[in-house]
Amino acid sequence: MSTPPSWVMAIFFWLHMLATVTWIGSLAAINLLVLPASTRTLKLADQLSFIAALQKRLEPLAWFSMGLLVVTGLFQMSANPHYDGFLSTSTQWSLAILVKHGLAAVMAVVSAIQTWEVLPAIHRTLLKKENAKPDELAKLQRRETILLRVNLLLSALILGATAFARAAL
Numbered sequence: 049m050s051t052p053p054s055w056v057m058a059i060f061f062w063l064h065m066l067a068t069v070t071w072i073g074s075l076a077a078i079n080l081l082v083l084p085a086s087t088r089t090l091k092l093a094d095q096l097s098f099i100a101a102l103q104k105r106l107e108p109l110a111w112f113s114m115g116l117l118v119v120t121g122l123f124q125m126s127a128n129p130h131y132d133g134f135l136s137t138s139t140q141w142s143l144a145i146l147v148k149h150g151l152a153a154v155m156a157v158v159s160a161i162q163t164w165e166v167l168p169a170i171h172r173t174l175l176k177k178e179n180a181k182p183d184e185l186a187k188l189q190r191r192e193t194i195l196l197r198v199n200l201l202l203s204a205l206i207l208g209a210t211a212f213a214r215a216a217l
Contacts, residue, residue, distance in 0.1 A: 052127055064120040071113040072203040074106050079200045083193060092185045093177060099192060100170045107163055114156060130217070144213035148206050155202040162195045 051057075082102065086095045125131050125145060136142040170188050173180050 051129075057124070057127065060120045060123050063116055064124065067113040067116040067120070068207075071110050071117070072200075072207070074110065075196065075200045075203055078102070078106075079196055083196070092182065092189060093174065093180065096170050096185055096189055096192075097174055099189075100167060100174065103162075103167055103192075107167070110159065111163075114159070117152070140216035141213050144209045144216065148209035148213065151202050151206045151209060155199055155206070158195055158199050158202065162192065162199075166191050166195060 078099075083099075086098055090098060128141075130139060130141040131145075132138060132142060135146065137146060166188065170192065173184055173188060
């Protein structure tokens with residue numbers, strides 16, 4: 049494959065960084081700012097209602113960012129002269145990229161659990177507001193918080209793998 053023009057690569061790099069900042073920035077904001085503030089100021093049911101509404105707004109953005117990361121990342125990887133196969137570990141760059149993609153896959157699974165399991169459970173529980181058991185609400189809140197924190201940690205590790213790949217160039 050011939051190397052694409054630099055302006056094409058610049059657009060793909062820019063889109064990749066924009067999607068990264070959008071996704072990881074929202075995870076950082078929720079984990080470091082929103083969750084602590086909502087825990088201190090809102091009752092448990094209101095916290096879950098607020099987080100569910102926030103997630104409803106952020107989920108499409110996160111999934112769009114993930115898709116954009118896949119498309120732009122695959123393009124960048126295939127255009128990189130260090131790329132020598134999907135499961136290659138022959139260089140520091142290829143090993144770092146493989147680790148990065150493995151972590152991203154785990155992150156996608158965690159996001160899927162959050163999107164299609166935990167958030168619907170929160171919505172169902174909130175529908176029976178008066179009859180919702182406090183321990184059920186607390187369990188859902190813990191689960192949502194754990195998934196958000198795991199994804200933030202995974203995103204930091206992905207950035208670390210990216211740094212190792214860049215340092216190998």
